[in-house]
Amino acid sequence: MDISILRHSASHLMAMAIKRLFKEVHFGIGPAIDDGFYYDIDLDKRLEPEDLIKIEEEMKKIVKEGLPFERIEITRDEAEKFFLEKNENFKVEIIRDLPSDVKIVSLYRNGDFVDLCRGPHVDNTKDIKYFKLLNLAGAYWRGNEKNKMLQRIYGTAFFKKEDLDEYLKFLEDVKTRDHRILGKDLKLFSTSEDIGPGLILWHPKGSIIRHIIETFWKEKHFESGYELLYTPHIGRAFLWETSGHLGFYNENMYAPINIDDQNFYIKPMNCPFHILVYKNSLHSYKELPIRYAELGTVYRYERSGVLHGLMRVRGFTQDDAHIICKKEEVKDEIKRVIDFCLFMLKTFGFSEYKIFLSTRPKEKYVGSLEDWQLAEESLEDAIKSSGYEYDIDDGGGAFYGPKIDIKIKDALKRDWQCSTIQFDFNLPERFDMSYIGSDGEKHRPYMIHRALLGSIERFFGVLIEHYKGAFPVWLSPEEVRILTINENHEKYANEIFENLKNKKLRVKKDFTNEKLSKKIRDAQLEKVPYMIIIGDKEIEHNTISIRTRQNKNLDIKNVDDFLKYILEKVENKDIEI
Numbered sequence: 001m002d003i004s005i006l007r008h009s010a011s012h013l014m015a016m017a018i019k020r021l022f023k024e025v026h027f028g029i030g031p032a033i034d035d036g037f038y039y040d041i042d043l044d045k046r047l048e049p050e051d052l053i054k055i056e057e058e059m060k061k062i063v064k065e066g067l068p069f070e071r072i073e074i075t076r077d078e079a080e081k082f083f084l085e086k087n088e089n090f091k092v093e094i095i096r097d098l099p100s101d102v103k104i105v106s107l108y109r110n111g112d113f114v115d116l117c118r119g120p121h122v123d124n125t126k127d128i129k130y131f132k133l134l135n136l137a138g139a140y141w142r143g144n145e146k147n148k149m150l151q152r153i154y155g156t157a158f159f160k161k162e163d164l165d166e167y168l169k170f171l172e173d174v175k176t177r178d179h180r181i182l183g184k185d186l187k188l189f190s191t192s193e194d195i196g197p198g199l200i201l202w203h204p205k206g207s208i209i210r211h212i213i214e215t216f217w218k219e220k221h222f223e224s225g226y227e228l229l230y231t232p233h234i235g236r237a238f239l240w241e242t243s244g245h246l247g248f249y250n251e252n253m254y255a256p257i258n259i260d261d262q263n264f265y266i267k268p269m270n271c272p273f274h275i276l277v278y279k280n281s282l283h284s285y286k287e288l289p290i291r292y293a294e295l296g297t298v299y300r301y302e303r304s305g306v307l308h309g310l311m312r313v314r315g316f317t318q319d320d321a322h323i324i325c326k327k328e329e330v331k332d333e334i335k336r337v338i339d340f341c342l343f344m345l346k347t348f349g350f351s352e353y354k355i356f357l358s359t360r361p362k363e364k365y366v367g368s369l370e371d372w373q374l375a376e377e378s379l380e381d382a383i384k385s386s387g388y389e390y391d392i393d394d395g396g397g398a399f400y401g402p403k404i405d406i407k408i409k410d411a412l413k414r415d416w417q418c419s420t421i422q423f424d425f426n427l428p429e430r431f432d433m434s435y436i437g438s439d440g441e442k443h444r445p446y447m448i449h450r451a452l453l454g455s456i457e458r459f460f461g462v463l464i465e466h467y468k469g470a471f472p473v474w475l476s477p478e479e480v481r482i483l484t485i486n487e488n489h490e491k492y493a494n495e496i497f498e499n500l501k502n503k504k505l506r507v508k509k510d511f512t513n514e515k516l517s518k519k520i521r522d523a524q525l526e527k528v529p530y531m532i533i534i535g536d537k538e539i540e541h542n543t544i545s546i547r548t549r550q551n552k553n554l555d556i557k558n559v560d561d562f563l564k565y566i567l568e569k570v571e572n573k574d575i576e577i
Helices: 003-021 049-065 076-085 089-096 161-177 179-185 204-223 237-243 271-279 327-347 369-386 456-467 487-502 516-525 536-541 559-572
Strands: 036-042 070-075 104-110 113-116 130-140 149-158 234-236 257-259 262-266 290-299 315-325 353-358 391-393 403-409 415-424 446-455 480-484 507-510 530-534 545-548
Touching (some): 003 104, 003 149, 161 456, 179 456, 204 290, 271 290, 271 315, 315 327, 327 415, 327 446, 369 403, 446 456, 487 530, 530 536
Antiparallel strands (some): 070 104, 130 149, 290 315, 530 545
16 A cells, blocks of 8 residues: 555544544645645644644544544535535635536545545554654645635654654654754854845854855866856846746746836846856857856745745855857767766765756746757756666756756755756747857857756755764864863963964864863864864873864874874865764
C-alpha cells in the first residue's frame, strides 16, 4: 500500500477526533503531503500545543474502536445538501467548484464522521497504528489572503514504529539546525517588522561570510570568462512591458512607483538590464559568446504566509548571469555552465545532487511550440552529452523557456533548489537583439540565463542548516580565538594575535577575567573553529595549546606550524577542521 493512502486516512482519523472534542469545528481540506498530512479547520478556540496531545489521545481511542472506512457515492446535489445541513460551507464550496460534468461525488464514513473525499483509504482505523501530531500553523482558505484564516494541524504516520521513531529523531535534528534560530544565536542576520517581512538585515558576522562567498564567486567568474555588471534597482514600465514580465509575472511584482508622471517598477529580475548593456553597442559573431554576470538584488512579492527566514524572502541577491551566443554554441555553453554549477556547489560542501529538466508550463508561456521543442532538445542534449543523470519535471519551466534545475542534498539528505540554467528564445526576439554574422548580415543570438547558487540569502540559509552553524574554517566569520588564563599572559597572547592577524586570519581575543572553562564554552557556542589557549606553560616554552570547537586538542605546539596548518585548510577550502 502507498504510504500516502495511510497518511490521508490518518488525516480523516484526526478530523474525527477533533470533531469529537470540539463540536463547533468546521473542516477545510486534509490531504496527505510528502512527509505526513494536515487538516485545515475553522474553530473559534485557538488551539495550543497541549491540544495536540488531547487530539492524539482521542485518535488512539478511535483506532481501538476499529471503525471501517466506508465509501459512499451520491450525486453532487445530494452531497451539497448534505454538507449544507451540517453547516460545512467549505465542503459546499468545493462541490460547487467541481467541473460541470462531475455528477457523482464520493464520501467516506467512519462511525458518525463523514467527509467529502475521493479516497482511497485503509480498510479500518486499526490499520493506522503509528502516528504523531507535530505542530500548528495558520493557512488562508485555498491559499488566498482574501479568504478566512484557518488553523492547520500537521501530523505524520508510518507503517512501522521504527520508521516513525527515526522520522521524529530527524525532526529534532532539523530543529537544532533551524537557520532562523542559529542566525539569531550566532548573530548572523535578522528581520524586523519595522522594515517589513521578508527583508533581511545582514549582521557583521553574516556579512563576513557573505563577503567570502561573493569574493570567491567573482574570482571564479573572472577565471571562467565572465564580465561583471552592476545595474539599477528600478526601471520604466516600458522595459517590463517589452520583456513580458508585466504580462506574465505581474502578480510577483510590486506596484509601480510614479516618477515624473511615468511608472517605474522595482526589478524582479536582472535580465532586461543585461540585454540593454549588450545592445549598447554592435557585436560581431567573433565576440560571441558574451557572458555577463551580476550579484543583482531583486524584489519579488511573496505572500506573507510563505515567507520563511532566508529561504523565502521578498528582497534577495541573485547570482545572475546571461550568456549570449550563437546557435551552434548553445550546447557547449550549457555543458560548461553545468560543470561550473557542480564545481561551485562541491566547493561549499555539497556533493550529492539531482538534475531536472523542466519543460514547458501547461498554461502561461510565450513562444511557439517549435521554439519550445528546439529549446528542450538543446538542454536535454547538453545534459546527455555531459554524462549526467537527470529527471524530467514536466511543466516546470519558466514562462519564457525550459530550464535545468540542480537540487542539492544537505547533511540531513533534504533537497534544496539552488542552480538554474534557463534557455530563452523570447527576450532576444522581444528586445530585437542581434549580432553581425560572418556574412555581414544581422542575426538573432540565443540567450541562456543561469544562477549557480540561486540567491545568496537562500544559499546562506542552506549553508547554516547544512553545517549546523559550524562553518568550515574558510567560511567562518571568526577562524581563531585567543584565550588567556589570566592577565599575566596578555603580552605573549597579543604577540600571537598580531602574528595571525598579519597573515589575514580572522582572529579575536578573549582576555576577560572569566574562568577559562567559560571562555572555552563561549567560543564553542559561537562555533569558533580553533581556540589558542595561553598560560604559564605556553609562555615558558614559547608554545601554544590549540583546542577545536569539538573539544579536541590539536597536537600542534608551534605558532608557525599552526599557521601552516590553518592557512592550508583555508587555501584548499577544506570542509573539515
